[in-house]
Amino acid sequence: MYRKYLGIDLGTDNTRIYVKGKGVIVNQPSIVSFNNRTNRIVAVGTRAKEMLARTPSHITAMHPIENGVTADFDMAKEMIRMFMEHNGVPWSFLTEAIVTVPTNLTEVERKSAVDLFKEIGANHVHLLQQPLAAAFSNRLEVYEPSARLILDIGAGSTDMAVISMGGIVISRRIKIAGNRFNADIMRNVRDALHLEIGEPTAEKIKLSVGSARPKGNTHLEVAIRGRDAVSGLPREERVKDSSVREWIMPSLKKIIETMKTLVEATPAELVGDIYKDGCYLCGGGSLLFGLGGLIEREVGVKVQIMEEPMTSVVRGAGVVTEHFDAYRLALEGPAQAVEA
Structure with missing residues (x-):
């Protein structure tokens, strides 16, 4: 294969990669666990997500992508490289990367997205705005x-x-967006229930009983465990869907x-x-x-x-990989990327 086309959705929460002719072959959490003592990556993706809020002091589990843009260039680069290696993304001498990006990015943020995939090995980097994808x-x-x-x-x-x-x-x-909802839940569980919880538990609450409107006459609740904000000891509480709805409604x-x-x-x-x-x-x-x-x-x-x-955004990038010439005019910044 002399030329390959990749569609990439580098999200805050998940990284997804579409390979022309094969579909979505990477769908992993955008998380890296890093050992501060050895300066080496311990894990990426699902394994790294399991470490969130559970690591010792010398290991940091982090999101190298924040609010849809690169927050830590080097970590993001290594994360994507490892995703591609572990999932058998095929090698070719010429790689066209269609990278989805949020709207209203600054020129610095656009250049960062192009440079990131250039350093990983893409020959040409084309930016596609996520709503279009x-x-x-x-x-x-x-x-x-x-x-x-x-x-x-x-x-x-x-x-x-x-x-x-x-x-x-x-x-x-x-x-x-979703992470703000989690932060709203964490803050209100602490303030209203006097219980300290981490991001994974807040995500569990959101997925289990979160809603924007009542579910008819159905009332849901979920059991959660955390640290008592007063005594510092373990405690279990039950959270109602009506409470969660009230907490996330301002966002x-x-x-x-x-x-x-x-x-x-x-x-x-x-x-x-x-x-x-x-x-x-x-x-x-x-x-x-x-x-x-x-x-x-x-x-x-x-x-x-x-x-x-x-997966609508990465599948949209996939549509472009499959019919590149037909969608070329929808791509942002292709001229600069192709000439580089």
């Missing part, structure tokens, strides 16, 4: 003179964009308010299209029960969750 994965008619509103709630940030004629007309990005409201400002700044004709076709949800946050209904009530547009929302 999500639209491609679901075969939305984005090249028509009609608007599509995409809302991508990831782990580190929420991206939203209005797409028409194959490009993004207007977009917004805020650093409020959900900020996402919805940002969405409203996006719609208000959109050209009137396109707003009419949005009213007719609605909003398309993707990302892990889209799976929060009742979120679609909350958006419909607050914004006034119908909501549809995309097929396989957690």
Whole structure:
């Protein structure tokens, strides 16, 4: 194989890699465990995630990607390199990397994304904005003179964009998403229940009983264990879905308010299209029960969750790898990358 095409979604929570002709072959947590004494990486991906909040002082489990952009260049580079080696990403003499990125990045952040994959071995790096990638994965008619509103709630940030004629007309990005929900839960468990918990337990609470609206007459609760904030001793508590909903609602409201400002700044004709076709949800946050209904009530547009929302972005990058020439104009910064 002389040329290979890779579609890459380097997310705050997960890294996914699509190889042309093979599909998604890497789907791992974007976490690195590092030994500070030996200056060596102990683990990456799933194994490193198991170490979160459970490591001794000389081992650090960290996210090299924060809010959708590279926070630690060297750690991110080694993490991706190890993912590719362990999952048998095929070698070739010429590699085209289609890397999905959030909207509204600075030039420094764009250059960092290109440089990261250049150093790993990519010959050409092409940037694809994540809302476009999500639209491609679901075969939305984005090249028509009609608007599509995409809302991508990831782990580190929420991206939203209005797409028409194959490009993004207007977009917004805020650093409020799944990880903020976890932080809201951790803070309120400490303040309301006087119990100290870590990020993995907060994630468990969110996935078990988190919701944006009540589930009819059903009342859920989950048992959690942590450290008593007063005595410092182990203790178990039960957390109700109504409490979690109250804790994360301020963050959900900020996402919805940002969405409203996006719609208000959109050209009137396109707003009419949005009213007719609605909003398309993707990302892990889209799976929060009742979120679609909350958006419909607050914004006034119908909501549809995309097929396989957690992998929609990388599958969209995969669509580009399979039909590169057809989607070339949708890529950002390809000229600079190809000439480098």
